[in-house]
Amino acid sequence: MTEVTFTAWPFWVAFACVFMVMSIAGQHLSEPRRTPALRKVLLLAFSMGFYAWVAGKLVAILVLSVLINHLLTLGLTSTTGRLRQILVTFAVVFNVGLLGLFKYAYFVADWWPNSTLEFALQSWRLDQWMLPIGLSFFTFQAISYVLDVHRGTLKAPTSLLSFATYLSFFPQLVAGPIVRAGQFLPQLESRSWVPNKHEDRHHIQRILTGFLKKVLLGDFIGAWIVDPVFADPTAWSSVEIWIALYGYSLQVYADFSGYTDMAKGMAGLLGLALPENFNRPYKATSPGDFWRRWHITLSAWWKDYVYIPMGGNRRFSAFSLGCLGVACAAIVWWADNLGVSLVTSGVTLLMMAVMLLYPKANRRVAHAVNAFLIMLMGGLWHGAHMNFIVWGALNGAVLSTWIVLPLRPKKAWSQWLGWLVTFHTVVASRIWFRAGSLVHWNEGVGTPHPKGAWDTAWSIWHVLTSSTVELGNVHWQPTCLAGIALLGIGFGLHFLPEPVSDALQNRAKKAPTWMLWAGWIGATLLSTWAPGTQMRPFIYWQF
Amino acid sequence: MSSSPRPWPQWGLIWLVFLASWWLIQTVSSEAPWNQRRERLKPLSAKPINPVILDLDTTIHKDEVLDEASWSFLDSLDSVPTSPLVGQTAAWFGLRRLFLRLPKAGQKAIEIYHWGDSQIEGDRISGELRKSWQARWGGRGPGWTMPVMPAPHGHVRASSSGELLRQTGFGRRRDTTALKLPFLAVNRIPTQATWRVEATRTENPPAGWTLQEIWPLTPPVRVNEHDVAKTEDTLAFAKDTLRGVFLGSPKGIMVHNLPMRGASGTTLNRLARAEWDWLAATHPPAMVLLQFGGNAVPGMTQPKQARWYAQNMGRLVRNIREHFPSAVVVFVGPSDMGLRPQDYPGLPWVIEALAKEIPEAGGLFWDLQSAMGGPGSMADWHAKGWASSDHIHFSKRGAREAARRFEQALWLAWRDMRKSTSHD
Numbered sequence: 001m002t003e004v005t006f007t008a009w010p011f012w013v014a015f016a017c018v019f020m021v022m023s024i025a026g027q028h029l030s031e032p033r034r035t036p037a038l039r040k041v042l043l044l045a046f047s048m049g050f051y052a053w054v055a056g057k058l059v060a061i062l063v064l065s066v067l068i069n070h071l072l073t074l075g076l077t078s079t080t081g082r083l084r085q086i087l088v089t090f091a092v093v094f095n096v097g098l099l100g101l102f103k104y105a106y107f108v109a110d111w112w113p114n115s116t117l118e119f120a121l122q123s124w125r126l127d128q129w130m131l132p133i134g135l136s137f138f139t140f141q142a143i144s145y146v147l148d149v150h151r152g153t154l155k156a157p158t159s160l161l162s163f164a165t166y167l168s169f170f171p172q173l174v175a176g177p178i179v180r181a182g183q184f185l186p187q188l189e190s191r192s193w194v195p196n197k198h199e200d201r202h203h204i205q206r207i208l209t210g211f212l213k214k215v216l217l218g219d220f221i222g223a224w225i226v227d228p229v230f231a232d233p234t235a236w237s238s239v240e241i242w243i244a245l246y247g248y249s250l251q252v253y254a255d256f257s258g259y260t261d262m263a264k265g266m267a268g269l270l271g272l273a274l275p276e277n278f279n280r281p282y283k284a285t286s287p288g289d290f291w292r293r294w295h296i297t298l299s300a301w302w303k304d305y306v307y308i309p310m311g312g313n314r315r316f317s318a319f320s321l322g323c324l325g326v327a328c329a330a331i332v333w334w335a336d337n338l339g340v341s342l343v344t345s346g347v348t349l350l351m352m353a354v355m356l357l358y359p360k361a362n363r364r365v366a367h368a369v370n371a372f373l374i375m376l377m378g379g380l381w382h383g384a385h386m387n388f389i390v391w392g393a394l395n396g397a398v399l400s401t402w403i404v405l406p407l408r409p410k411k412a413w414s415q416w417l418g419w420l421v422t423f424h425t426v427v428a429s430r431i432w433f434r435a436g437s438l439v440h441w442n443e444g445v446g447t448p449h450p451k452g453a454w455d456t457a458w459s460i461w462h463v464l465t466s467s468t469v470e471l472g473n474v475h476w477q478p479t480c481l482a483g484i485a486l487l488g489i490g491f492g493l494h495f496l497p498e499p500v501s502d503a504l505q506n507r508a509k510k511a512p513t514w515m516l517w518a519g520w521i522g523a524t525l526l527s528t529w530a531p532g533t534q535m536r537p538f539i540y541w542q543f
Numbered sequence: 544m545s546s547s548p549r550p551w552p553q554w555g556l557i558w559l560v561f562l563a564s565w566w567l568i569q570t571v572s573s574e575a576p577w578n579q580r581r582e583r584l585k586p587l588s589a590k591p592i593n594p595v596i597l598d599l600d601t602t603i604h605k606d607e608v609l610d611e612a613s614w615s616f617l618d619s620l621d622s623v624p625t626s627p628l629v630g631q632t633a634a635w636f637g638l639r640r641l642f643l644r645l646p647k648a649g650q651k652a653i654e655i656y657h658w659g660d661s662q663i664e665g666d667r668i669s670g671e672l673r674k675s676w677q678a679r680w681g682g683r684g685p686g687w688t689m690p691v692m693p694a695p696h697g698h699v700r701a702s703s704s705g706e707l708l709r710q711t712g713f714g715r716r717r718d719t720t721a722l723k724l725p726f727l728a729v730n731r732i733p734t735q736a737t738w739r740v741e742a743t744r745t746e747n748p749p750a751g752w753t754l755q756e757i758w759p760l761t762p763p764v765r766v767n768e769h770d771v772a773k774t775e776d777t778l779a780f781a782k783d784t785l786r787g788v789f790l791g792s793p794k795g796i797m798v799h800n801l802p803m804r805g806a807s808g809t810t811l812n813r814l815a816r817a818e819w820d821w822l823a824a825t826h827p828p829a830m831v832l833l834q835f836g837g838n839a840v841p842g843m844t845q846p847k848q849a850r851w852y853a854q855n856m857g858r859l860v861r862n863i864r865e866h867f868p869s870a871v872v873v874f875v876g877p878s879d880m881g882l883r884p885q886d887y888p889g890l891p892w893v894i895e896a897l898a899k900e901i902p903e904a905g906g907l908f909w910d911l912q913s914a915m916g917g918p919g920s921m922a923d924w925h926a927k928g929w930a931s932s933d934h935i936h937f938s939k940r941g942a943r944e945a946a947r948r949f950e951q952a953l954w955l956a957w958r959d960m961r962k963s964t965s966h967d
Contacts, residue, residue: 009562009565009566009569012561012562012565013562016558016561016562019554019558020551020554020555020558023548023549023551023554024551026548027548027550027551028551194548194549195548196547196548196549197547197548197549200548200549227845227847227848228848228851230842455841455842456842462717463717520561520564521564521568524564524565524568524569525568528568528569
């Protein structure tokens, strides 16, 4: 992998070249020659070039995915009945298999000793396979495309050129937002290649906002108050660990939403609109509300292509029951502990008893279980590591509990309680998420996740649960204080009442040009000074 | 015209100015101002060398002349592979002071504290040093011990009955109330318990102990002195909390084995000042060995984490020197670990960072990995049966070999110091 991020100077040199080509071609070519096909060819060439730049030889995986999925969708339109069903199943199996091979084979072999998989691990050196960057994102887009064609949501399969441009569009290729073909493909047919003066200013502002979020809030907070704690958790007090957890929660939001802002801005400069991915998630007043505000396009993907087919909030399906059985068996097998086995069996039996005794509760139980399973799968999607499974399970457990509990969402106390529980569940579950995440480039070579991720997470958990709050033990270093100040600013802006933030945004839109330039200079200075920014990719690039 | 795109030359100019200014910023100001300031201030942040060490020089020469004969063995040292100690002036003065005191250990006890991670559990390394030095300069007993330890002590055999609980002030299940010296752990006796302790059979140095001190958290301490060395005893405890039991002698060499399983040493920085004061008032160290780093390595994902860790250890060295100005602090770096470089990518970062930070903090650094034979030597040690199959921990034979190499490094350092003194 090459060390290139949206906050690196070389990337912007490349983007400037791409933009200038599109701008010159868009303005100088006559209307008949300025065809959508030419635009797609240019975008595809830039996108594949970008992917080859960041992923090297693994660009072949993207090309393979494009070709196979396109052939399968062509097949889908020309067949009916059983053959069509076989084709769509094959398409899903192919995409999930691709993801499984690169993302989960090592995990399974690692956790399943003395098996054929371990043999594979030894003979094929699965531990040295690198995860193609953005695989989880473009695979999900490919699945949505195939299923949309199968369902008839997408009228007819588009050309290979359009599909390849859709799947590989570089601003959103490596970390989303996950765009639906129905939203994206019609935009490619436009003959307007670059935005007008009013729009381009808005897109530049969006890029600038994302840049500042990523560098100022994400990288600085990460380097100053999060990384030191996760490097050696037992050296810090519970107060410092809580600060680091709040810090990481803001960091991951600033980093990911910053990325999305930049992706949207860049796409906008190339005349294409991407969907929104965040809506002030930490203001959510219930776990369900949080997942409707956080990584919106992924949540929508899970909802449309997995959650609803598996029964949604109405019923159990064979798939959801099977998943539940597998999850319970995995917990019992992995924990190898009588207590855990009894609790797992007890919860399952209790659930069955409730459903038998109170048939009216069936729907609510199915809703809770399906939501839990989706969160568990969401955890696994983030990474093949027990840390992400625990993260998914924790969030799933709180989400399910919220579904089961008969709370009154319109009451003020219920909203406050909901916010308190939701926010702190998200913050606390970040222990496992952060401990299992890579922070820097090159960490992924030979180690898909940081060594000792599991122990790091539990060390933090034990410090938080076993030690008393001792302010005297806090290392109030200048960088720590500066990090806390940034934390205050970040959360302060996030929690601003909507009329105030809207007014601020409106005022920002009318900002004079010199202010934009000053912002850019500030952002570039910060990216140069931020600790390790050149080596620090966006957090979601690893997923 | 506002709905038309911006002309491309205008865009070209915008991009040019933007990229050029960014490039200029990167070239001119690659380092944040606050980082530059920190780098400049760094040398000043180190604690000044304690004046107590500086006025040693007059006594040094006098004592050295008196004890010249006791060092004759240095002229015929065995050829043992090792790596040199690294340090700055203040640390060498401390080491020199220790060596000069060693021959006079029969007049006053010299206590050596060896805090470390699981690599030293079961009296490994410390036990070898104790055996060698007690045989040469006198002293009895294992020093500080506890009824419940993470691994059996090599110097004594112990068994207990009743309820005895060990609580540690470090690690995953740490309890801050157990953050007590010397073990950073305590033994709690909820009701009553007995502890039978028996010296393992060693003739040289002589077995047993003549001084027994039982230290509960709350005074009074129970002290028993014996004219004839005891080699076994049964101690009865009522409801209490113990910080440690001292089994030794009033004079001679005491080497204390203080393992902290799973620790990286940073917890020592969290000790209350009163704890250090307690140690200074009861059994002050003449030498402190710190052997950590192995547990910090697996979590390392970038070199700066190693620097943070090393700075933390540097702070610990300064802290110890502040409390025990006449003691020398030697930091033993982590051993070689794993079979492939990619198994522990953080290991070279940690060693490099410690080798830089510890001498700056006034301690001596001994690179155990180099002494083992350098990176990759763990495979050889494992093949020889000197390391366990986890490729991290030494076997008993390996610990003996590591101790031998460490002792050799000390002798070589002292021999060089003596040579330079005689040339003067």
